[in-house]
Amino acid sequence: MILEFTDAQRKALASYGKPLPINADVRTWPIQDRTDLLFSSNLITVFMEAQTPCGSVYNEICALPRYILAAVSPTFANHLLQKPDLESFVFDIGHMDTNLQEEHRKAVETLYTWLTNLSIPLVFDLKAPTFYSEISLRHIARQLGMSFYLTERTDELIHDAQTHILQPWQVTEMLYASSIETNAALPLVMENDPLLGYLAEKMLETTDSMWEGERDKAFKWMRREENIVLLDAVQKLHEKRQRTAARC
Numbered sequence: 001m002i003l004e005f006t007d008a009q010r011k012a013l014a015s016y017g018k019p020l021p022i023n024a025d026v027r028t029w030p031i032q033d034r035t036d037l038l039f040s041s042n043l044i045t046v047f048m049e050a051q052t053p054c055g056s057v058y059n060e061i062c063a064l065p066r067y068i069l070a071a072v073s074p075t076f077a078n079h080l081l082q083k084p085d086l087e088s089f090v091f092d093i094g095h096m097d098t099n100l101q102e103e104h105r106k107a108v109e110t111l112y113t114w115l116t117n118l119s120i121p122l123v124f125d126l127k128a129p130t131f132y133s134e135i136s137l138r139h140i141a142r143q144l145g146m147s148f149y150l151t152e153r154t155d156e157l158i159h160d161a162q163t164h165i166l167q168p169w170q171v172t173e174m175l176y177a178s179s180i181e182t183n184a185a186l187p188l189v190m191e192n193d194p195l196l197g198y199l200a201e202k203m204l205e206t207t208d209s210m211w212e213g214e215r216d217k218a219f220k221w222m223r224r225e226e227n228i229v230l231l232d233a234v235q236k237l238h239e240k241r242q243r244t245a246a247r248c
Contacts, residue, residue, distance in 0.1 A: 012070045
């Protein structure tokens with residue numbers, strides 16, 4: 001599969017001064033091309049912002065070469081076009097349990113390690129070390145428009161989800177994890193997708209046991225644009241169970 005550069009990426013990388021490979025997938029590039037791009041620009045400082053019960057928290061995570069980040073991230077390339085002298089970049093991860101800060105840090109560090117390792121012959125999979133950091137990595141990758149580089153782990157995610165408590169934003173990222181072949185704004189999961197089926201079943205079981213006010217909140221969350229595919233799956237599963245019960 002050939003990945004094409006966006007216009008923003010081409011313009012942001014124009015000052016690089018060397019012709020770029022046709023395939024925008026950096027994993028396919030000769031090692032010399034990857035190394036040249038990695039060490040040919042200034043670094044940009046990456047921060048992580050989170051909303052906690054105590055207010056906004058900023059943490060400096062690492063410094064990344066701006067050209068290589070622009071090569072893998074259309075979103076960052078667009079930022080770079082608007083602000084050519086950009087010196088820092090913030091991942092806004094929204095509201096977060098303070099206990100998960102370390103997992104988000106692991107996710108950013110995974111991205112950093114993967115990018116810097118592009119200078120070695122063997123390109124490793126973009127894969128975080130823990131379940132929660134993997135979900136966080138998918139969140140960050142989607143923000144950057146680089147979900148294409150994620151390794152599909154549907155079976156592992158389903159297995160791991162059975163032993164972890166999921167927050168709403170993490171469920172959303174699991175939905176997106178089902179469709180990493182595209183950087184589309186909405187997940188493109190199919191009805192028979194095992195991950196979607198698992199999440200729908202768990203969501204239906206959870207909402208059935210909620211009192212009315214909490215159930216209303218849950219369905220309001222599922223009606224959000226990024227979660228509508230889950231709402232559809234939950235409703236179809238509910239209708240299927242009703243039909244089965246009616247036949248008994």
